Amino acid sequence: MIISSPDDYRNAARRKLPRFLFDYIDGGANAEHTLRRNMEDFRSIQLRQRVLRGTTAPKLGATLFGEALSLPLALCPVGLAGLYARHGELQAARAAQEAGIPFSLSTVSVKSLEDVSAGTNRPIWFQLYVLKDREFMRSALERAQAAGVKTLVFTVDMPVPGARYRDAHSGMSGPHAAIRRFAQSIAHPEWAVSVGLFGRPHDLGNISAYRGRRTSLSDYIGWINKNFDPEVSWRDLEWIRDAWPGTLVIKGILDPDDVDDVIRLGADGLVVSNHGGRQLDGVPSSIRALPGIVAKADGRAKVLIDSGIRSGLDIVRALCLGADAAMIGRAYIYALAAGGQSAVANLISLFRMEMQTAMTLMGVSAIDELGPHLLHKLPADYRSKNDHAARTCMRD
Numbered sequence: 188m189i190i191s192s193p194d195d196y197r198n199a200a201r202r203k204l205p206r207f208l209f210d211y212i213d214g215g216a217n218a219e220h221t222l223r224r225n226m227e228d229f230r231s232i233q234l235r236q237r238v239l240r241g242t243t244a245p246k247l248g249a250t251l252f253g254e255a256l257s258l259p260l261a262l263c264p265v266g267l268a269g270l271y272a273r274h275g276e277l278q279a280a281r282a283a284q285e286a287g288i289p290f291s292l293s294t295v296s297v298k299s300l301e302d303v304s305a306g307t308n309r310p311i312w313f314q315l316y317v318l319k320d321r322e323f324m325r326s327a328l329e330r331a332q333a334a335g336v337k338t339l340v341f342t343v344d345m346p347v348p349g350a351r352y353r354d355a356h357s358g359m360s361g362p363h364a365a366i367r368r369f370a371q372s373i374a375h376p377e378w379a380v381s382v383g384l385f386g387r388p389h390d391l392g393n394i395s396a397y398r399g400r401r402t403s404l405s406d407y408i409g410w411i412n413k414n415f416d417p418e419v420s421w422r423d424l425e426w427i428r429d430a431w432p433g434t435l436v437i438k439g440i441l442d443p444d445d446v447d448d449v450i451r452l453g454a455d456g457l458v459v460s461n462h463g464g465r466q467l468d469g470v471p472s473s474i475r476a477l478p479g480i481v482a483k484a485d486g487r488a489k490v491l492i493d494s495g496i497r498s499g500l501d502i503v504r505a506l507c508l509g510a511d512a513a514m515i516g517r518a519y520i521y522a523l524a525a526g527g528q529s530a531v532a533n534l535i536s537l538f539r540m541e542m543q544t545a546m547t548l549m550g551v552s553a554i555d556e557l558g559p560h561l562l563h564k565l566p567a568d569y570r571s572k573n574d575h576a577a578r579t580c581m582r583d
Contacts, residue, residue, distance in 0.1 A: 207368050208359075232504045265520055275298075349467065
């Protein structure tokens with residue numbers, strides 16, 4: 188298959204993966220309205236094309252939390268990434284390392300924190316959920332420090348898992364799930380041999396390190412449902428800042444009214460995110476929420492964004508609306524499933540090329556020149572309390 192754009196990797200992943208894995212990464216909550224809006228709203232933002240501006244080759248380098256990046260992009264924490272390619276987390280981390288961007292390891296990764304950290308030369312980011320088991324959280328923080336992690340991504344938008352109907356239909360959950368997953372796996376022999384057979388053990392390494400025993404995929408579903416905590420409040424998180432000496436990033440902010448709590452907690456940054464449309468269906472897309480959150484943060488914390496980013500053009504749009512950097516999840520998982528580390532590296536290169544081309548055609552030479560003045564006025568239906576700041580400063 189010819190890969191000429193990031194979207195090509197999704198098609199390749201669909202053919203290669205068992206259905207339960209493809210639908211798990213591809214799907215969203217309920218009727219998936221927010222999942223679709225995440226991408227549609229990015230595409231509705233029109234860029235200004237300028238000509239004869241004497242533009243030099245665009246410089247994409249950025250500094251984030253004191254770390255020099257080759258472009259303002261990071262790989263999101265994605266649960267079960269190690270099932271999408273053999274030792275998938277390690278392959279993705281190495282691709283990010285070679286590209287000069289951060290990789291975030293999920294709490295519910297297949298490879299353990301120690302294994303991924305030992306397999307890379309660049310410190311990784313580590314993601315942690317708010318959980319009922321506070322001792323697990325403390326243990327994870329201690330292990331992260333020991334492994335050399337400098338940046339903690341603390342995910343706060345999952346007090347309960349969203350209603351993901353695709354998973355029940357695909358075999359990720361629901362009746363006879365294990366039998367259905369096995370049947371799908373043998374129908375995809377390339378994946379079955381490479382990942383199913385030689386990618387063993389299929390173990391959730393970070394959880395198993397704490398429990399002292401293997402954690403299977405079936406155990407994972409039960410552990411998730413048991414440990415997410417709907418009663419948690421901002422006050423319950425104050426100990427995290429005291430316990431974590433490094434950079435703290437709060438992931439899952441979608442409303443400006445939550446920004447002051449992020450700042451009071453002592454966070455260094457936040458991620459504007461609706462969890463890729465996988466939690467509360469019907470909420471605004473992340474890109475709609477971004478301008479209001481940027482305005483409320485007002486430079487007090489770095490603002491990143493995920494959910495719906497599928498191209499370098501989307502990163503440019505987000506930077507124009509005030510984001511300091513972007514994060515991608517599904518996009519790199521599609522590439523990982525299609526071709527492992529080399530495919531993830533190629534995807535990052537495609538994003539880089541798309542950013543450079545777009546910025547050249549927009550007449551800018553560096554990312555700090557991007558801003559709302561390089562966007563046409565947003566469509567009339569692009570309205571929420573969160574995007575007023577952007578709409579009032581955009582050019583007609």
